[in-house]
Amino acid sequence: MTAAHADLQAEFLEMPEGLRIDRPDVADGSALWRIAKDSKTLDLNSSYxxxxxxxxxxxxxxxxxxxxxxxxGFITAYVRPERPHTLLVWQVAVDAAYRGRGLAARMLDGLTARVTDEYGVTGIETTISPGNTASERLFTSYAQRHGADLEREVLFEAGLFPDAPHDPEVLYRIGPLSH
Structure with a gap:
């Protein structure tokens, strides 16, 4: 990582006044469901x-x-069992009242800093539907801030989804990440 990348990363790890990032607990599940529902862009999973x-x-x-x-706000993610050094980012959402402050980028930087240390993650993956410009910008800028390569390919064609119409899901693969 270059000094310029380190400065950018440090800038994004700083949180707006009064906000902090941590791990969720079970009691947060209902709030995450509400934030996802209110986003009107995410595929809403069951509250369970x-x-x-x-x-x-x-x-x-x-x-x-x-x-x-x-x-x-929240980011749900997991380490892929078949690729134990890869973090798959499932959903990213920010409450409407907190959007436009770079919170999603700060959460992504904070989460990946934590999982690279704790799990040895060296890359991240996510899928983005075409036209989701906020997510496209979030992950493209993340790769740039971290000096990582970004590859894109269609992971799931639209026809695979039983609840048509559904856009294809494009896989974004970012890495390697530096520790």
């Missing part, structure tokens, strides 16, 4: 799945909290 996620994948998930501890 967010509770399970906060229990079983807390180590690879990040929650942004307001000063009072209320979740205002």
């Amino acid at each position: 799945s967010y509770l399970l996620w906060c229990r079983d994948f807390a180590g690879t998930t990040a929650v942004a909290r307001a000063a009072d501890g209320t979740p205002v």
Whole structure:
């Protein structure tokens, strides 16, 4: 990582006043479900799945909290069993009242810093539907900040989804990440 990349990364790890990033606990599951539902862009999972996620994948998930501890954003992710050095980012969401502050980028930087240390992650993957410019920008800028390569390829064609119409999902593969 160059000095310029380190400066950019440090800038993004700093949180807006009063906000902090930490691991979720089970009680956060309902707030994550609400934030996902209110986003109107994410595929909404069942409320049960967010509770399970906060229990079983807390180590690879990040929650942004307001000063009072209320979740205002989250990233759900997991380490891929077949690729144990790869973090798959499942969902990224920020409460509408907190958007436009770079919070998603700060959460992504904070989460990946943690999982590279704790799990030995050297790359991340995510899927993005074409036209989701916010996610495209988030992950493209992440790769640039970290001086990592970015590869894109269609992972799931639209016809594979039983709940048509559904856009294809494009796999973004970013790495290697430096520790």
